[in-house]
Amino acid sequence: MARTAGRKGRVWRRNKAQALADAGYVCWICGHGGARYADHKIPLAQWRAMGGDPNDPANLAPAHGALNRCQVCGRCCNESKGNRPYKPSSRGSRDW
Numbered sequence: 001m002a003r004t005a006g007r008k009g010r011v012w013r014r015n016k017a018q019a020l021a022d023a024g025y026v027c028w029i030c031g032h033g034g035a036r037y038a039d040h041k042i043p044l045a046q047w048r049a050m051g052g053d054p055n056d057p058a059n060l061a062p063a064h065g066a067l068n069r070c071q072v073c074g075r076c077c078n079e080s081k082g083n084r085p086y087k088p089s090s091r092g093s094r095d096w
């Protein structure tokens with residue numbers, strides 16, 4: 001298996017932009033719009049352990065960040081999330 005760690009180049013940017021656009025820039029944490037950070041829904045370590053590609057847009061979702069606070073609730077969701085456990089949501093689930 002090829003090691004792709006550290007190759008966060010063009011692919012990453014494209015996937016990220018795609019994931020954000022697909023989700024309509026709606027923050028997956030607070031549910032408000034205007035989110036321009038790509039967040040990993042499942043922490044990367046866990047995602048890799050599950051056999052996931054770090055660049056897979058399926059694991060990316062828009063979130064608000066420190067420089068992009070939510071204008072509705074004022075949170076920077078990405079930062080405040082911490083290590084909260086992942087809760088599978090019915091929305092955007094995929095049949096593997």
Ligand SMILES: [Zn+2]
Binds near residue numbers: 028032035063077
């Ligand atoms: Zn948010």
Ligand SMILES: [Zn+2]
Binds near residue numbers: 027031
């Ligand atoms: Zn919000």
